[in-house]
Amino acid sequence: EAQVTQNPRYLITVTGKKLTVTCSQNMNHEYMSWYRQDPGLGLRQIYYSMNVEVTDKGDVPEGYKVSRKEKRNFPLILESPSPNQTSLYFCASSPSRGYNSPLHFGNGTRLTVT
Amino acid sequence: DQQVKQNSPSLSVQEGRISILNCDYTNSMFDYFLWYKKYPAEGPTFLISISSIKDKNEDGRFTVFLNKSAKHLSLHIVPSQPGDSAVYFCAASVTSGSARQLTFGSGTQLTVLP
Numbered sequence: 001e002a003q004v005t006q007n008p009r010y011l012i013t014v015t016g017k018k019l020t021v022t023c024s025q026n027m028n029h030e031y032m033s034w035y036r037q038d039p040g041l042g043l044r045q046i047y048y049s050m051n052v053e054v055t056d057k058g059d060v061p062e063g064y065k066v067s068r069k070e071k072r073n074f075p076l077i078l079e080s081p082s083p084n085q086t087s088l089y090f091c092a093s094s095p096s097r098g099y100n101s102p103l104h105f106g107n108g109t110r111l112t113v114t
Numbered sequence: 115d116q117q118v119k120q121n122s123p124s125l126s127v128q129e130g131r132i133s134i135l136n137c138d139y140t141n142s143m144f145d146y147f148l149w150y151k152k153y154p155a156e157g158p159t160f161l162i163s164i165s166s167i168k169d170k171n172e173d174g175r176f177t178v179f180l181n182k183s184a185k186h187l188s189l190h191i192v193p194s195q196p197g198d199s200a201v202y203f204c205a206a207s208v209t210s211g212s213a214r215q216l217t218f219g220s221g222t223q224l225t226v227l228p
Contacts, residue, residue: 004157035218042118042203043158043218050213090157102148103216105157 002027006091006106013081014114021076021109023091031094031101032074033058034066036087037108043090049074081113117141118206120219128227133191135222137204140185144206144217149178149189152201152221161202162189194226 004025013019025032033048035058045058049068063085065077074093078085089109094101119138127133137147145166150158164171164178164187171178177190191198201221207214 040123040220042116042120042220043205045216048213056213092157102160102163103150103158105150105159107155107157 004091004093004104004106006109010110012112015082016080019078019081021089023074023106024072025093029093029095031096033092034076035090038087083113086113087111118217118219120204120222122222124223126225126227127194129196130193133194133224135189135202137187137219138185139206143208146207147187148205150203158203196226196228199224199226
């Protein structure tokens with residue numbers, strides 16, 4: 001089954017404790033991206049990757065890191081999480097950045113930073 | 115400043131009637147628009163899209179209308195079904211450098227009452 005898989009689904013952590021949210025897609029998609037969803041703000045892009053070893057900042061990159069060492073994986077790293085990073089996170093992928101490439105989303109990771 | 119706005123956080127409609135979800139945008143450079151649907155505990159899924167060269171696109175019960183002069187698009191669902199109850203996000207796309215940037219609205223919770 002074609003899918004984007006995020007882990008974990010739920011995560012509670014404390015301020016400053018490094019964490020990684022994994023994302024993997026099995027559709028051989030070139031493009032991958034991370035979003036956060038907050039009430040009243042919709043989905044905001046954190047980072048995206050056009051292909052292996054190619055990453056770039058989205059609208060809200062502060063406090064986050066990503067890597068794209070292989071095509072299928074795009075982990076999101078929070079080196080020193082803070083409470084304002086409490087949010088619902090989505091990983092997404094698409095075959096390319098063209099018009100006819102809607103995003104395929106994972107099921108989300110709800111992160112709470114205390 | 116949100117470039118894509120969904121001013122109605124929620125909408126309730128009777129089963130069988132029409133649901134109309136609205137979306138306004140401010141950036142006249144947006145040239146492609148999409149609607150995504152999101153159920154609880156799942157990621158958003160692509161629903162329908164429209165290019166800026168068109169003013170209407172239809173797919174079964176779903177029709178998207180684009181009014182470029184008013185910078186407004188709407189999603190019509192006819193007839194509405196209880197299974198359509200979900201959060202609907204509109205998104206707008208523009209080319210920025212080598213990448214296409216996608217901006218989401220804040221979402222509208224649609225409830226279809228049986």
